[in-house]
Amino acid sequence: xxxxxxxxxxxxxxxxxxxxxxxxxxxxxxxxxxxxxxxxxxxxxxxxxxxxxxxxxxxxxxxxxxxxxxxxxxxxxxxxxxxxxxxxxxxxxxxxxxxxxxxxxxxxxxxxxxxxxxxxxxxxxxxxxxx
Numbered sequence: 001x002x003x004x005x006x007x008x009x010x011x012x013x014x015x016x017x018x019x020x021x022x023x024x025x026x027x028x029x030x031x032x033x034x035x036x037x038x039x040x041x042x043x044x045x046x047x048x049x050x051x052x053x054x055x056x057x058x059x060x061x062x063x064x065x066x067x068x069x070x071x072x073x074x075x076x077x078x079x080x081x082x083x084x085x086x087x088x089x090x091x092x093x094x095x096x097x098x099x100x101x102x103x104x105x106x107x108x109x110x111x112x113x114x115x116x117x118x119x120x121x122x123x124x125x126x127x128x129x130x131x
Contacts, residue, residue: 080096083089090096
């Protein structure tokens with residue numbers, strides 16, 4: 001029987017959900033006396049916005065889509081899993097990527113703009129290799 005109870009011939013029937021399996025990776029212990037601020041944790045509440053209706057994104061963050069080599073992505077994921085327990089280890093893939101981008105941009109600014117942020121690009125300017 002399906003979730004709607006109309007039998008196997010119902011084209012709109014949803015398959016029964018599988019039970020959740022506990023992750024083999026232990027959860028990171030959080031030592032805090034106060035409840036986390038929802039605006040900082042991305043769980044909703046003031047200071048957040050919704051993305052695709054399923055998760056909240058803090059206002060100071062922006063979702064970014066990009067393409068990376070598969071082998072690099074695999075190395076990144078392995079690094080996060082192997083180092084998340086360290087005090088300075090990345091919390092997740094986004095944290096690792098953010099740290100790497102921050103270091104790369106700072107290096108470019110140091111080498112090519114006397115350590116200052118680059119000027120704001122003109123509105124509508126293409127980002128990427130010019131043709």
